[in-house]
Amino acid sequence: xxxxxxxxxxxxxxxxxxxxxxxxxxxxxxxxxxxxxxxxxxxxxxxxxxxxxxxxxxxxxxxxxxxxxxxxxxxxxxxxxxxxxxxxxxxxxxxxxxxxxxxxxxxxxxxxxxxxxxxxxxxxxxxxxxxxxxxxxxxxxxxxxxxxxxxxxxxxxxxxxxxxxxxxxxxxxxxxxxxxxxxxxxxxxxxxxxxxxxxxxxxxxxxxxxxxxxxxxxxxxxxxxxxxxxxxxxxxxxxxxxxxxxxxxxxxxxxxxxxxxxxxxxxxxxxxxxxxxxxxxxxxxxxxxxxxxxxxxxxxxxxxxxxxxxxxxxxxxxxxxxxxxxxxxxxxxxxxxxxxxxxxxxxxxxxxxxxxxxxxxxxxxxxxxxxxxxxxxxxxxxxxxxxxxxxxxxxxxxxxxxxxxxxxxxxxxxxxxx
Numbered sequence: 001x002x003x004x005x006x007x008x009x010x011x012x013x014x015x016x017x018x019x020x021x022x023x024x025x026x027x028x029x030x031x032x033x034x035x036x037x038x039x040x041x042x043x044x045x046x047x048x049x050x051x052x053x054x055x056x057x058x059x060x061x062x063x064x065x066x067x068x069x070x071x072x073x074x075x076x077x078x079x080x081x082x083x084x085x086x087x088x089x090x091x092x093x094x095x096x097x098x099x100x101x102x103x104x105x106x107x108x109x110x111x112x113x114x115x116x117x118x119x120x121x122x123x124x125x126x127x128x129x130x131x132x133x134x135x136x137x138x139x140x141x142x143x144x145x146x147x148x149x150x151x152x153x154x155x156x157x158x159x160x161x162x163x164x165x166x167x168x169x170x171x172x173x174x175x176x177x178x179x180x181x182x183x184x185x186x187x188x189x190x191x192x193x194x195x196x197x198x199x200x201x202x203x204x205x206x207x208x209x210x211x212x213x214x215x216x217x218x219x220x221x222x223x224x225x226x227x228x229x230x231x232x233x234x235x236x237x238x239x240x241x242x243x244x245x246x247x248x249x250x251x252x253x254x255x256x257x258x259x260x261x262x263x264x265x266x267x268x269x270x271x272x273x274x275x276x277x278x279x280x281x282x283x284x285x286x287x288x289x290x291x292x293x294x295x296x297x298x299x300x301x302x303x304x305x306x307x308x309x310x311x312x313x314x315x316x317x318x319x320x321x322x323x324x325x326x327x328x329x330x331x332x333x334x335x336x337x338x339x340x341x342x343x344x345x346x347x348x349x350x351x352x353x354x355x356x357x358x359x360x361x362x363x364x365x366x367x368x369x370x371x372x373x374x375x376x377x378x379x380x381x382x383x384x385x386x387x388x389x390x391x392x393x394x395x396x397x398x399x400x401x402x403x404x405x406x407x408x409x410x411x412x413x414x415x416x417x418x
Contacts, residue, residue: 024186027133027150028193031126035158035194036201038103038125042118045111046282055112059269062112063261066105067315073097081120082400084127087148088174091141098128105317113281114268115307116318119160126155146183153187154194161204162371163191169364176360177405209292213342214377224339225380229353229387231335236357236388239327240395242305246313257315264314268307280307283322288329292344300330320397328354348373349384356385357392360403394418
């Protein structure tokens, strides 16, 4: 083989394609199977708590158990999803033990009633598994980064049933303003494979969320949607600040992680008893569907932020994405009615826009709207997401996320999300 073949000719490209076809499908199958088990475990935990609501009294014990698991495994200072972002950008090593730890701890969080999602945890699950597969295959540093993105896309796709969103999110979230296009085909193959695995086990039989009253692209809806985007930008800043401030306050006043977890569990338990229901415990997917179907709970978006910040800040494990969608839906259905928007459409707009403002991923947010709500009203979803992205500043859920281009001018800023 000539040097040109090895460095960029058609032979090299063909071999590279076949290589990634095999690697990506392998990752899609393995991560997909683990993600299916993860999904079923969380569903079982949620159903068990629904049948036996008194399990919520175990919140403090659940927090203690999670911290102890991480301490015993030498992972007490684990940075969660932030470490995944660093693994892609700087090739930092991900430990295989992250996978079983996040698997068990997230299920336990849902069992005892902590407010958390599953997709953020899935990113850690998929990334750690795929990183190990990359090491097993003796891939170099650059290929190892692509493999991690494949794992992220595969886990997100299998858990949420949105393969296109999963692919774009894995490529977009690490460094805002720089897309890792070399990972596109590998991530697509991994995401599609894991999605097929999930469908094979009967997951995502009910796909997406019901939104039937999307508006057309006209002057009045444009103004209404842009106004909602402005409001969602402010709410995304509030959500991100709450997620960052809560762990700092816990650490300041409760430096011992075990005490912190126990007290955090007591706070979430007390707040649940004060509210009088378990509406804000767990991820809240069923509540999102109720709100889109017509329910309006004005205070729901603030309570979900509080529940989630208290849960994750104390050391419980799980994701932030479904709580973001819950908060966006609750806010959208409430604020949208005052702006004259249809109830379910406003809820969908709020979900997509808040996801965009919190993750700084506008393209992923548009694909999320497409896959969750269908193509009706997509230009307005894009507008709402764009406004939320522009006006949310440099805040974000993940402190290791880098934003390299200004949101207002075509200039380099290169700063971490606040």
